[in-house]
Amino acid sequence: DTLTQGQYDTVYNFLSLVIASQLFTAVFLVIAMPRILPRYRQAITVAIVVCGIAAYHYFRIFDSFKEAFVSDAAGGAGVYTQAVGASFNEGYRYVDWLLTVPLLLLELIAILALARKVQTSLLLRLLPAAALMIILGYPGEMSDDNMVRGIFGLLSTIPFLYILFVLFTQLTKSLASQPASVRRTLSQLRFLILLSWGVYPIAFLLPILNIEGSDAWVAMQVGYSVADILAKAVYALIIFYVARMKSYDDD
Amino acid sequence: DTLTQGQYDTVYNFLSLVIASQLFTAVFLVIAMPRILPRYRQAITVAIVVCGIAAYHYFRIFDSFKEAFVSDAAGGAGVYTQAVGASFNEGYRYVDWLLTVPLLLLELIAILALARKVQTSLLLRLLPAAALMIILGYPGEMSDDNMVRGIFGLLSTIPFLYILFVLFTQLTKSLASQPASVRRTLSQLRFLILLSWGVYPIAFLLPILNIEGSDAWVAMQVGYSVADILAKAVYALIIFYVARMKSYDDD
Numbered sequence: 047d048t049l050t051q052g053q054y055d056t057v058y059n060f061l062s063l064v065i066a067s068q069l070f071t072a073v074f075l076v077i078a079m080p081r082i083l084p085r086y087r088q089a090i091t092v093a094i095v096v097c098g099i100a101a102y103h104y105f106r107i108f109d110s111f112k113e114a115f116v117s118d119a120a121g122g123a124g125v126y127t128q129a130v131g132a133s134f135n136e137g138y139r140y141v142d143w144l145l146t147v148p149l150l151l152l153e154l155i156a157i158l159a160l161a162r163k164v165q166t167s168l169l170l171r172l173l174p175a176a177a178l179m180i181i182l183g184y185p186g187e188m189s190d191d192n193m194v195r196g197i198f199g200l201l202s203t204i205p206f207l208y209i210l211f212v213l214f215t216q217l218t219k220s221l222a223s224q225p226a227s228v229r230r231t232l233s234q235l236r237f238l239i240l241l242s243w244g245v246y247p248i249a250f251l252l253p254i255l256n257i258e259g260s261d262a263w264v265a266m267q268v269g270y271s272v273a274d275i276l277a278k279a280v281y282a283l284i285i286f287y288v289a290r291m292k293s294y295d296d297d
Numbered sequence: 298d299t300l301t302q303g304q305y306d307t308v309y310n311f312l313s314l315v316i317a318s319q320l321f322t323a324v325f326l327v328i329a330m331p332r333i334l335p336r337y338r339q340a341i342t343v344a345i346v347v348c349g350i351a352a353y354h355y356f357r358i359f360d361s362f363k364e365a366f367v368s369d370a371a372g373g374a375g376v377y378t379q380a381v382g383a384s385f386n387e388g389y390r391y392v393d394w395l396l397t398v399p400l401l402l403l404e405l406i407a408i409l410a411l412a413r414k415v416q417t418s419l420l421l422r423l424l425p426a427a428a429l430m431i432i433l434g435y436p437g438e439m440s441d442d443n444m445v446r447g448i449f450g451l452l453s454t455i456p457f458l459y460i461l462f463v464l465f466t467q468l469t470k471s472l473a474s475q476p477a478s479v480r481r482t483l484s485q486l487r488f489l490i491l492l493s494w495g496v497y498p499i500a501f502l503l504p505i506l507n508i509e510g511s512d513a514w515v516a517m518q519v520g521y522s523v524a525d526i527l528a529k530a531v532y533a534l535i536i537f538y539v540a541r542m543k544s545y546d547d548d
């Protein structure tokens with residue numbers, strides 16, 4: 047596949063935007079953590095680790111992209127073709143998600159500060175489903191065959207729907223026990239999750255639709271990038287806000 | 298030997314997964330350490346160092362892998378062959394283990410917080426055996442001769458079994474003196490050790506069995522990688538959990 051310079055620049059700058067968003071969300075949280083009561087620091091610590099992992103992987107994705115597409119025109123103008131002996135490694139995203147998706151769920155459950163038994167039961171249901179969802183998506187993503195992509199995408203959708211179901215039924219139930227000051231925010235957070243997580247399967251599907259090759263690929267990269275900013279960095283900042291409100295309330 | 302693109306991607310992404318797991322487990326522990334009582338910080342400090350050493354070696358292993366296998370097809374598609382003048386250095390793993398295996402045992406003994414005399418006696422038995430196990434395995438791993446591989450593998454198994462024997466008899470005995478809140482976790486930790494440490498000799502054996510060349514090698518890399526995540530990162534997180542529970546109890 048080849049990319050026009052416009053396509054190349056678009057992907058390049060979106061990847062760069064993700065690096066900056068994740069890295070400095072993590073930095074912000076490290077600096078701001080002392081303002082949170084110790085009992086809510088577990089959630090913030092997990093958020094820092096998630097954004098850190100994402101920043102790390104986006105550095106790698108960025109380098110992989112720069113190596114994989116090359117132009118032989120002066121000033122990098124013209125068309126970018128695939129380099130000899132280097133491929134863009136989409137696998138980094140799955141390695142990232144395998145670690146961060148379970149952690150994002152953990153982050154949410156930590157901030158809710160539910161009874162220990164409810165916590166354990168939620169984690170035992172959500173974490174394995176999250177890992178399964180990512181592991182099943184991987185062979186589909188790495189395959190050049192749209193048939194294989196479709197089948198594994200479908201399989202991966204089963205744990206995906208299960209996670210959304212558990213989140214919406216169980217968390218909706220737990221909203222009642224949350225302090226009034228954060229109930230509304232937590233309720234909206236469910237929709238941020240739905241909105242951002244929903245982008246992934248759609249972006250995954252793009253290469254299957256019969257859009258002109260590179261356009262689909264570029265749209266997929268942009269989709270994954272925007273979703274990663276919403277699902278990790280924006281999400282972390284909302285969790286931080288909830289942690290601060292709860293810290294005031296308890297004080 | 299040659300690798301298909303699928304095999305290359307598999308090893309590549311597993312190595313990358315190990316880097317991220319070890320690095321961010323270390324980061325997590327650094328951030329979370331203040332929540333642990335000082336008397337249990339020794340174990341966490343050792344865990345941070347272990348995960349840090351592992352992350353460092355996996356960066357090196359990853360680079361060594363990328364240098365050792367090359368493709369001359371556009372987009373890195375097609376077959377990867379061994380590069381001219383560069384070999385994959387399996388030795389990094391042994392350098393890593395020589396340092397981390399004794400430290401892992403130290404980590405365990407630190408978290409148990411046994412009487413000083415019992416501690417010293419355990420360390421004097423376990424640490425030299427651990428070093429011996431790794432040193433004896435090294436010549437087997439570096440040799441192309443399956444005979445040599447087998448002999449040193451067998452010699453290395455003697456201290457391996459001794460370590461497992463000491464761990465299971467002595468630690469089982471010490472469980473009785475542990476606080477009730479962590480007894481179950483510590484008991485399960487023995488099985489995590491058995492399970493994860495048991496992968497190494499099996500992965501080591503794979504090249505001897507007469508599986509088609511590269512498949513055995515790929516399976517060995519994946520085996521070592523998964524075992525390293527379990528034996529260091531997951532292990533560290535369990536030790537952290539025990540340290541937190543003990544900190545609550547003592548508080």
Ligand SMILES: CC1=C(/C=C/C(C)=C/C=C/C(C)=C/C=O)C(C)(C)CCC1
Pocket residue numbers: 143146147150179180182183184198199200202203206243244246247250273274277278
């Ligand atoms: C359903 C589905 C998928 C879902 C992926 C999701 C939901 C990923 C979420 C990632 C997050 C939240 C990352 C982090 O911050 C895949 C694997 C694309 C494969 C196709 C089917």
Ligand SMILES: CC1=C(/C=C/C(C)=C/C=C/C(C)=C/C=O)C(C)(C)CCC1
Pocket residue numbers: 394397398401430431434435449450451453454457494495497498501524525528529
């Ligand atoms: C018995 C045996 C081995 C055992 C290796 C082990 C048990 C390694 C453990 C490593 C750990 C725990 C690393 C760290 O995290 C070797 C050397 C492969 C050689 C073959 C025989």
